[in-house]
Amino acid sequence: MTTLSANPTLSSQTAATSSTDVEMAAPVVDLMEPLRQAIVDKPPYISGTLPLTEGDFSLFYKSGDGSNARHIDLADATPEQLQALADACEPATFGVEQQDVMDESYRKAGKMDSQAFMTRLIPERTSLVDIVRGYLLEGADSSRTIKLELYKLNVYSKGSFFKAHVDTPRSEDMFGSLVLVFPTPHEGGALVLRHHEQEWTFDSAKAVSEAPKPSIGYVAFFSDVEHEVTLVTEGHRVTVTYNLYFTGAEPASAPVVPAVPAIPANEAAFKSAFEALLENPEFLPRGGTLGFGLRHVYPIKDSLAHVYGMLKGSDAAVFRACAQLGFEPVLYLLYCTHMKYGREKSWGMIDRVPHFAGYWQVEDPVDMIKEEGGLVLKKPYAGSDEIDERVKWVTKITKLTRHTSPYMAYGNEAELGFAYGDVCLIVRVGKPSERLAYPTVAAMKAEGKAKKQRR
Ligand SMILES: O=C(O)CCC(=O)C(=O)O
Ligand SMILES: [Fe+2]
Structure with a gap:
């Protein structure tokens, strides 16, 4: 069950910025528990x-x-x-x-x-x-x-x-x-x-x-x-x-990618837990989207594309096991906006680094995410047709790999806001008889585009 955390108090004028917190990332303790455990209880x-x-x-x-x-x-x-x-x-x-x-x-x-x-x-x-x-x-x-x-x-x-x-x-x-x-x-x-x-x-x-x-x-x-x-x-x-x-030395500037990828010890455990879940008709009876917080630090500048080849440890285990089972795991940047007024937050995600430079007086960065081709996960007072996707978080979002974008925030005068995107891994799963038939990312994108044009 997802638990809602108390809304953090807004501390400054520029509080209408994005930051990921635990609310959305609280893992669902349910059928997915063995999956979560395989990742979190990584063999030592x-x-x-x-x-x-x-x-x-x-x-x-x-x-x-x-x-x-x-x-x-x-x-x-x-x-x-x-x-x-x-x-x-x-x-x-x-x-x-x-x-x-x-x-x-x-x-x-x-x-x-x-x-x-x-x-x-x-x-x-x-x-x-x-x-x-x-x-x-x-x-x-x-x-x-x-x-x-x-x-x-x-x-x-x-x-x-x-x-x-x-x-x-x-x-x-x-x-x-x-x-x-x-x-x-x-x-x-x-x-x-x-x-x-x-x-x-x-x-x-x-x-x-x-x-x-x-x-x-x-x-x-x-x-x-x-x-x-x-x-x-x-x-x-x-x-x-x-x-x-x-050693007491400063951390190495860029995370290193092993030249010879090792097989993470929890890959087999994760894969078999996932296979068992996929067999279970009670697991995502209508299909759905799983989200995984990344457990390592990766450098990102203008793109997420290179991160696929760098995945380490449990991140590599999840990616490889899902891909081996026929799924198409995709990296996304997840944004959460604490609205300036009211307690609600909005959530959005996008599968590439967004460019906010051309936007002026933005109230909610999740709107920009949407404009840039991303997906809205949650929005205060939104009708269900405004929600593009609902994600079940298997493991918590981490802030280890975070991208910061400045943008012009809404205010009496234009002021600088910062949107924070935390990289996570998204896996879309079909319903019990057709687990692999969930629309692919390409299909989802095409559909999103068509929807936009119809408006
Ligand atoms: O040889 C090994 O695999 C372990 C040896 C060991 O435990 C030790 O030397 O303390
Ligand atoms: Fe020993």
């Missing part, structure tokens, strides 16, 4: 595989008394070479109440501290940092600068494992861990992650063996996620781990 990790160049798999390490360095190519290592690497490791410990403890019933693995090896792999020169920022982090966090600190190398030989634990934070700024799994032959050693009574498994051995060669497996997760490494039943599982920190 991201995993996948990443192809790298051959040199990145070279590892040099100290062995014996340390007077000789050895080399191993982890993309093409023999069992003997891997055994030599395992022999050069010390037994791994783990932290219990500020102390490093060795207990092979809890953790059985070999470890090498970062000063005992050198890898050519520099995560900052791959898309790993962008993947962590774009797919693990959300909202404002995803444009913060992060730092990766090489922590350890581990060799999980046959019979190795690491029981459930959370990683010890190294400082207040540490927000997570990144584990890279090399493509060495092994079986078992999957990483099981648990958070808020949910569980996920990343079978890195399987993922890496199915990836184009040579690739590494990667998994990044937040510090409060419990995780365990299951028993390695064959071969050697070689990993390097990094601690992930936020």
